[in-house]
Amino acid sequence: DIQMTQSPSTLSASVGDRVTITCRASQSINSWLAWYQQKPGKAPKLLIYKASGLESGVPSRFSGSGSGTEFTLTISSLQPDDFATYYCQQYNYYSWTFGQGTKVEIK
Amino acid sequence: EVQLVESGGGLVQPGGSLRLSCAASGFTFSTNWMSWVRQAPGKGLEWVANIKQDGSEKYYVDSVKGRFTISRDNAKNSLYLQMNSLRAEDTAVYYCARESPPGFGYFDYWGQGTLVTVSS
Secondary structure, three states: OOOEEEEOOEEEEOOOOOEEEEEEEOOOOOOOEEEEEEOOOOOOEEEEEOOOEEOOOOOOOEEEEEEOOEEEEEEOOOOHHHOOEEEEEEOOOOOOEEOOOEEEEEO | OOEEEEEOOEEEOOOOOEEEEEEEEOOOHHHOOEEEEEEOOOOOEEEEEEEOOOOOOEEEOHHHOOOEEEEEEHHHOEEEEEEOOOOHHHOEEEEEEEEOOOOOOOEEEEOOOEEEEEOO
């Protein structure tokens, strides 16, 4: 199975900060990568698909980039609603696999 | 409005069985691959299984192969997960998720989840 590794595991930031989360795949997954946001007790929410496609209704401060084995999720100006855990997911090879998550905390 | 509503979770003893259901509405259920994704308490997300629109293809994570069976009934707009030989490590919230567009492997809609606890 393809291993997905996110960094950092935890990130402390302030409202207005630019935040970047990295996701690395153990082998090339082309651009078949999605990003999700999850808040406590809630289901994940799709943010980004195919590495850089912004899901409908998701604020434009979220953006994704990368291909092959290295990907990033960027939040251009962190808002109070953005404090959550973020997961990447590859869907190039079965089994679909997720990163371990990055928790974005209030600094 | 797309809705996915899971049911069937609960407490079961190790070695026992449970059947989860997911009722779908607000979209044409028969046009989408569907998946189950689980999340152990305090842990990350793990994809469990998925099924093609007509049920002709099914895929599983290695840890559940031979124990879990995914199925669907398009006439009832329902997705199922039959879980047998349950282990403590199967304890998790189980989410039903829609893969979209069809044939791709990311999830645009999720249910609220149903908790499965495997314990004696």
